[in-house]
Amino acid sequence: MWWEILPGFAIMTACLIIPGVATAQIHKFTNWGKEKRIARVPYQYYLMERDKRVSGVGKHYVSKVKKINFQHFGLCK
Structure with a gap:
């Protein structure tokens, strides 16, 4: 009957959705x-081009994370 196609349809749908979500x-x-x-x-x-011009560094995204000084915490000698 018509419901016999459902398992195959579910497998094909999953195979098409997984790569996009994983990427x-x-x-x-x-x-x-x-x-x-x-x-x-x-x-x-x-x-994106506007963001590159406005940022002043030629990138559309500038990381706000600063370099961590591990010597300050006594973790490196």
């Missing part, structure tokens, strides 16, 4: 919580 999570993990910026339409590309 987004890998980008988020490797970029310290920020998703990768992708310009899918020209307007988004112009916004």
Whole structure:
């Protein structure tokens, strides 16, 4: 009957969804919580170019994390 197609449909759907979700999570993990910026339409590309100009360092994102001085905490000699 018609419900016999449901297991195959579920497997195909999972196989198509998993790579997209996994890629987004890998980008988020490797970029310290920020998703990768992708310009899918020209307007988004112009916004990224604007961010590069405004930041003054030629990047659309500047990390706010400073270098940690471990000698201050007595962890390194």
